[in-house]
Amino acid sequence: METYQIYILTSAVLFVIGMGGVFMARHFIKKIIATIIMGGGVFLCFVSFAQRDALTFADPVPHALVITGIVVAVASAAFALALARRIYQLTGEESFTNDK
Amino acid sequence: MSVLIDLLLAILTVYLALQCLLAQRLSQSVFLFFAFGLALALAWVRLGAVDVAITEAAIAAGFMGVLFLDALRDFSPAVSENQEDLKAVQNPPSKNATKSLLLPRLALGLGLGLFLLIALEAVWKTPDGGGLTAAAVALLPESGVEHPVTAVLLNFRAYDTWLEIGVILLGLLAIYAAGGINLYRKPGVAAKDPLLRQVILFSTPVLFLFGAFLLYFGKTGPGGAFQAAVLWGAIGIMLHLGGWPVFAVLPRWLGQLILTLGLGFFLVLGFLFMARGDALFEYPPAYAGILILIVETLAAISIAAALTTIYANINQMQEEPKQNESTT
Numbered sequence: 273m274e275t276y277q278i279y280i281l282t283s284a285v286l287f288v289i290g291m292g293g294v295f296m297a298r299h300f301i302k303k304i305i306a307t308i309i310m311g312g313g314v315f316l317c318f319v320s321f322a323q324r325d326a327l328t329f330a331d332p333v334p335h336a337l338v339i340t341g342i343v344v345a346v347a348s349a350a351f352a353l354a355l356a357r358r359i360y361q362l363t364g365e366e367s368f369t370n371d372k
Numbered sequence: 373m374s375v376l377i378d379l380l381l382a383i384l385t386v387y388l389a390l391q392c393l394l395a396q397r398l399s400q401s402v403f404l405f406f407a408f409g410l411a412l413a414l415a416w417v418r419l420g421a422v423d424v425a426i427t428e429a430a431i432a433a434g435f436m437g438v439l440f441l442d443a444l445r446d447f448s449p450a451v452s453e454n455q456e457d458l459k460a461v462q463n464p465p466s467k468n469a470t471k472s473l474l475l476p477r478l479a480l481g482l483g484l485g486l487f488l489l490i491a492l493e494a495v496w497k498t499p500d501g502g503g504l505t506a507a508a509v510a511l512l513p514e515s516g517v518e519h520p521v522t523a524v525l526l527n528f529r530a531y532d533t534w535l536e537i538g539v540i541l542l543g544l545l546a547i548y549a550a551g552g553i554n555l556y557r558k559p560g561v562a563a564k565d566p567l568l569r570q571v572i573l574f575s576t577p578v579l580f581l582f583g584a585f586l587l588y589f590g591k592t593g594p595g596g597a598f599q600a601a602v603l604w605g606a607i608g609i610m611l612h613l614g615g616w617p618v619f620a621v622l623p624r625w626l627g628q629l630i631l632t633l634g635l636g637f638f639l640v641l642g643f644l645f646m647a648r649g650d651a652l653f654e655y656p657p658a659y660a661g662i663l664i665l666i667v668e669t670l671a672a673i674s675i676a677a678a679l680t681t682i683y684a685n686i687n688q689m690q691e692e693p694k695q696n697e698s699t700t
Contacts, residue, residue, distance in 0.1 A: 275378050277496075279415060282382040284491035286389055292484050293393035296477075301398060301443060305405050308436065309389045312412055315424070317495055323419045325503025330420040332520035333504045336529055339427045339521070339598060340536045343675075346431050347543030350682050353439055354547040357446050357689045366447055 276323040279316055287313030298367040300356035304349050311345045378418055385411045398447060402440045409433025422594035423521045426586075430602035435679060438609065442687050516660025518592045525596065526664045530653035533597075534638045537671055540678045541635060547685050572614040579607050587672055591661070597668040601675035608680025612687065619681055631681065634674030638667055 286309060293306025315338045322334035360366060388411055392404035409432050416425040508520050508528070515523035525533050583603035590596030608618050619627045641663065642652045650656075655663050 275374065275418060278375070278378045278382050279419060280495045281492060282385060282415070284488060284495050285386050287491060288484055288488040289386065289389045289393065291487070292480070295480055297393060299398060299447070301440060301447065302393060302401055305401060305440070306393055308405075308432065309392070309408070312389075312408075312432075316412070316415065319416055319419050319421045319424060320495075321498065322421065322503065324500070325505055326420065327505045327509065329505070329520060331503040331505040332508050332524045333529070335421050335424055335521045336524035337532070338421070338424050339525065340532050342424070342427050342432050343536055343598060344539050346436050347540045347682075349436055350439055350686065351543050351546045351550070353443055354550045354686050354689065357443060357686065358550050360446060361689065 274324075276320040279320040279323075283313045283316035283320060285313075286310075286316060289313075300359070300366060301353070304352050304356065307352075308345060308349055311341070315341055381411065381415050381418060385415060399444055402437065402444060405440060406433055406437045409437065423596065423599070426594060426599045427602075430599060435602060435605065435683075439683065439686055442683070446689070514657045514660070516655060516657065516662075516664055517590075519590060519594070519596075521594070522590045522596050522664070526668060527653075527655060527660060530638075530642075530667075533671075534635070534642070534653070537635045537638065537674060540675055541631065544631070544678050544682055544685075547682055551685050551689050569614050572610045575610070576607050579603050579610075583607075583672070583676075587668060588665070590668065591665070597672045598675065600668075601672040602679065604672060604676035605679030605683075608676060609683045612680065612684050617684055619677070619684060627677070627681075630677045631674055634667075634671035637670045641667065 290306050290308075290310030290313060293309060294303055297303045297306050318334040318338050318341075319330075322331035325331040385408065388404055388408040392401055392408050395401045395404055410429060413425040413429040413433065416422075416428060508524060511528065512518070512520060512523055515527040517523050517527070580603075583600040586595035586603065587597065587600035588595075590599075611618055622630075638653075645654050646652055648656075
């Protein structure tokens with residue numbers, strides 16, 4: 273079994289764990305963490321394929337895309353966190369509830 | 373042997389991700405998230421992507437973890453326990469509620485399992501396209517740098533990188549909008565612990581030097597603008613924590629100039645190339661090396677400033693309710 277094959281399978285598992293977390297988690301912060309884990313799965317898939325297509329070094333294009341993607345994911349997660357804290361300040365709620 | 377390491381690392385990553393989402397307390401989740409990010413960084417080193425590993429460890433685990441840790445003070449466990457106690461008193465948990473949740477959970481579990489199988493099959497059977505390694509290697513001498521990832525980031529796909537700097541700025545603007553303009557500038561409260569202040573003052577030049585090294589080393593090896601930017605952003609965050617908020621001290625126009633410098637210079641450079649008759653971001657090979665270094669430096673300064681400001685804004689959000697309590 274090649275190295276990249278292990279991580280390709282891991283990436284699919286991570287994506288599904290993250291997706292389950294987005295549905296099941298109640299707290300805002302856990303939901304945001306779940307989306308980041310989902311993103312981690314996608315990035316792992318990209319980098320694994322870069323390793324598969326390696327010649328003398330791994331394919332640099334997916335690497336550059338993943339670096340870009342990580343930074344964009346963090347920027348959007350920071351915005352989500354700001355929104356979550358604002359919601360908490362204004363309503364005192366920590367999760368989406370069906371009560372009201 | 374190496375397969376064993378990879379298998380263990382893969383199991384560890386999946387285990388940490390699961391534990392992170394299943395943890396009872398929020399603080400556990402956040403610390404497991406740190407660990408998950410670092411395990412993922414190790415996985416990337418195993419896959420030969422050292423640049424991605426540095427970025428992951430620094431931005432995704434480090435910076436995001438700091439933001440989550442800061443948010444913990446807001447969503448403190450004591451508050452949530454109190455709320456749960458209140459809720460438990462108001463409406464005692466009924467068996468009907470747990471029963472009605474059973475069916476959706478079952479459906480969700482089945483759906484996720486099915487999705488997992490489909491995803492596994494899809495990634496397993498992805499056809500071998502050959503990748504773009506050969507094209508990148510062929511054009512590397514013209515790019516002005518020796519490290520292929522830096523060449524792709526700042527020369528071949530410079531447009532993506534430019535947009536990315538824009539996205540960070542956009543995220544900052546969105547956070548301003550979410551937090552309200554009254555959070556813009558606040559004088560810092562000096563840290564009371566003299567040891568903390570000394571440590572911060574001591575590590576500032578070290579971090580700056582290390583960031584500059586990563587920036588310059590990006591030309592020949594793993595490193596570059598983003599990794600350097602996070603280290604420089606860490607300086608800003610630590611100074612903020614120590615009671616020297618950098619962007620509250622600087623004049624407002626100067627702060628805004630620093631924030632937009634990377635994006636603006638990149639754009640002006642691109643239009644200059646277009647005026648010469650080339651494509652956007654098509655560097656002339658003779659000057660490509662020095663131009664990339666200038667662009668990287670300015671971009672790193674801007675991203676560091678943006679990360680500092682994002683942290684400062686989100687950090688100051690929690691102080692508002694106290695003011696409201698004191699005024700009302």
